[in-house]
Amino acid sequence: MSVTTGMFYVFSTIMLLAAFRVITARNPVHAVLFLVLTFFQAAMIWMLLKAEFLSIALVLVYVGAVMVLFLFVVMMIDVKVEGLRVGFWNHFPLAALVGVVIALEMVAVLMGGFRAVDSPDSVSAVSTGVMQISNTKELGVLMYTQYIYPLEVATAILLVAMIAAIALTLRTRKDTKYTNPGDQVRVKARNRMTVLKMEATSAGADPALMTSTVETKA
Numbered sequence: 001m002s003v004t005t006g007m008f009y010v011f012s013t014i015m016l017l018a019a020f021r022v023i024t025a026r027n028p029v030h031a032v033l034f035l036v037l038t039f040f041q042a043a044m045i046w047m048l049l050k051a052e053f054l055s056i057a058l059v060l061v062y063v064g065a066v067m068v069l070f071l072f073v074v075m076m077i078d079v080k081v082e083g084l085r086v087g088f089w090n091h092f093p094l095a096a097l098v099g100v101v102i103a104l105e106m107v108a109v110l111m112g113g114f115r116a117v118d119s120p121d122s123v124s125a126v127s128t129g130v131m132q133i134s135n136t137k138e139l140g141v142l143m144y145t146q147y148i149y150p151l152e153v154a155t156a157i158l159l160v161a162m163i164a165a166i167a168l169t170l171r172t173r174k175d176t177k178y179t180n181p182g183d184q185v186r187v188k189a190r191n192r193m194t195v196l197k198m199e200a201t202s203a204g205a206d207p208a209l210m211t212s213t214v215e216t217k218a
Helices: 003-024 028-048 052-077 088-115 120-128 135-143 148-170 181-186
Strands: 193-196 213-216
Touching (some): 003 028, 052 135
Antiparallel strands (some): 193 213
């Protein structure tokens, strides 16, 4: 057994155990953490298959962004596990049926891929070193040459979505407190407070009325 094969079995075993713990963990936070571990092991397997771009994209996009967002959302909403378990066994037969169908479909696809063999031309090309090129470089060249216009359209859509999200967040509404940062920067100390002098009152009046009134400006 080679070192690569041994590392593949190690990563695969850890990934399967972590994936099993995702669906069996009682704590939602622990389930998310196990899912992060599953993604890491899948990225390592992609790296063993020399798919560097897919491996790094899996770590940066899913682990670094999506799963961290899921983790913060789960921690903030404080999921009530007891309420989620109500009626579990009533929906279990349908869920088991869907799981079996998905498993059979995956087995059919994977077994078809395992039976496929490389053509003699591709095997000879790899053995002679003709195809020894970087996958990431070839993907970048293809993306910025043949698919440059779809890439620009996608970036424009993402830019518009980001601007719209910022505009919706900063919009002024009656039920929200809105502060203009420009006014905060331009404010001066003399504009924050105004001291009003009042005439003296008789000794029998309310002592609170004998003091000066300070008016604070927003």
